[in-house]
Amino acid sequence: MPRPILASIHTTALQNNLARSRAAAPDAKAWAVVKANAYGHGIERVFEALRSADGFALLDLDEAQRIRALGWRGPILLLEGVFEARDLELCSRLELWHAVHCDEQIDMLAAHKTHVPHRVFLKMNSGMNRLGFTPERFRAAWTRLNALPQVDEISFMTHFSDADGARGIHHQMRIFNEVTRDLPGERSLSNSAATLRHMGSVALDDDDALVSDWIRPGIILYGSAPDYPEHTSADWGLLPTMTLSSKIIATQTISTGASVGYGSTFVAEHPMTIGIVACGYADGYPRVCPTGTPVLVAGQRTRLVGRVSMDMLIVDLTPLLAGGLSVGMGSEVTLWGRAGNGAVLSIDEVAQSAGTLGYELMCALAQRVPVQVQD
Numbered sequence: 001m002p003r004p005i006l007a008s009i010h011t012t013a014l015q016n017n018l019a020r021s022r023a024a025a026p027d028a029k030a031w032a033v034v035k036a037n038a039y040g041h042g043i044e045r046v047f048e049a050l051r052s053a054d055g056f057a058l059l060d061l062d063e064a065q066r067i068r069a070l071g072w073r074g075p076i077l078l079l080e081g082v083f084e085a086r087d088l089e090l091c092s093r094l095e096l097w098h099a100v101h102c103d104e105q106i107d108m109l110a111a112h113k114t115h116v117p118h119r120v121f122l123k124m125n126s127g128m129n130r131l132g133f134t135p136e137r138f139r140a141a142w143t144r145l146n147a148l149p150q151v152d153e154i155s156f157m158t159h160f161s162d163a164d165g166a167r168g169i170h171h172q173m174r175i176f177n178e179v180t181r182d183l184p185g186e187r188s189l190s191n192s193a194a195t196l197r198h199m200g201s202v203a204l205d206d207d208d209a210l211v212s213d214w215i216r217p218g219i220i221l222y223g224s225a226p227d228y229p230e231h232t233s234a235d236w237g238l239l240p241t242m243t244l245s246s247k248i249i250a251t252q253t254i255s256t257g258a259s260v261g262y263g264s265t266f267v268a269e270h271p272m273t274i275g276i277v278a279c280g281y282a283d284g285y286p287r288v289c290p291t292g293t294p295v296l297v298a299g300q301r302t303r304l305v306g307r308v309s310m311d312m313l314i315v316d317l318t319p320l321l322a323g324g325l326s327v328g329m330g331s332e333v334t335l336w337g338r339a340g341n342g343a344v345l346s347i348d349e350v351a352q353s354a355g356t357l358g359y360e361l362m363c364a365l366a367q368r369v370p371v372q373v374q375d
């Protein structure tokens with residue numbers, strides 16, 4: 001028998017979450033962001049559930065090829081554009097739309113031989129200071145692009161640094177709107193946080209109105225709240241799309257003063273029954289999760305105790321047994337996602353214990369974990 005660890009990808013939840021994104025921006029088209037192999041879920045596994053999106057956005061050319069291989073004929077957007085000149089050949093051949101964020105990418109386009117003019121998304125650095133033309137250089141970039149026979153339609157994009165937090169998006173919106181106001185073309189502005197938190201909001205004045213023809217939801221498709229813990233995924237009506245589950249493969253009964261795991265970081269303050277779970281950091285469960293991190297056993301909440309090791313971690317069964325539950329060898333363990341009884345342990349909660357975000361946990365699901373697709 002293989003190790004009992006398993007990741008399940010929930011297709012109905014993906015559909016629900018895409019619908020939720022659309023409901024937040026009913027007039028916009030939606031890019032389903034599937035970079036990083038669909039945030040660790042697997043592009044091929046999420047494709048059917050997300051194919052009602054208006055397009056797929058990603059960064060790796062091989063991922064774009066995989067989506068075309070699945071039969072997708074609609075838009076695909078390369079969020080970082082091309083990395084070298086010959087990538088443009090693939091863009092022409094596969095009809096990929098691509099971001100243009102720097103002069104070098106315009107140089108490459110100017111030298112590119114193609115019969116099919118490209119649809120491009122000119123990217124503004126409106127304050128994130130990662131990719132894009134600064135507001136001062138944006139118009140010049142547009143003028144250059146607009147003169148190229150290799151370029152068909154020009155759309156506009158920018159990315160928000162604080163859509164999930166207190167600073168918000170208005171400072172960036174004001175700059176973006178000011179510079180692009182009279183330029184023709186579609187706009188693509190909103191990541192998940194901006195889609196949920198700002199699309200519905202009424203702008204204070206026209207200067208910082210959020211108009212996005214194309215939203216770019218990523219993390220919310222995968223059921224994680226972009227602004228946890230201010231809001232939970234349940235608050236936003238999002239459902240978990242990935243469950244990491246395993247089983248208890250041994251139990252130990254320990255007395256007061258006994259220690260658990262490497263480094264003896266946990267010491268029992270009373271007699272306990274602990275369960276050994278077939279899941280460790282080599283499966284993608286964060287080693288930094290401390291004692292107290294929530295875990296579901298048979299769909300009931302309990303806690304991690306001691307250090308996470310490579311292939312195993314340890315959970316406290318004492319309160320569950322005291323409550324009359326018969327948990328032990330073979331009991332189902334849910335590290336995050338949805339348990340057999342329907343109980344949900346949000347990936348955001350586990351991520352918070354690890355000092356990180358749901359994004360990182362889902363992307364770090366290890367190769368060795370078998371994955372199944374289910375409802």
Ligand SMILES: *Cc1c(COP(=O)(O)O)cnc(C)c1O
Pocket residue numbers: 033035079159190191192193216217218219220226
């Ligand atoms: C990853 C990414 C997104 C999606 O971000 P989420 O926070 O996951 O919604 C949107 N736009 C760009 C440019 C990205 O790189």
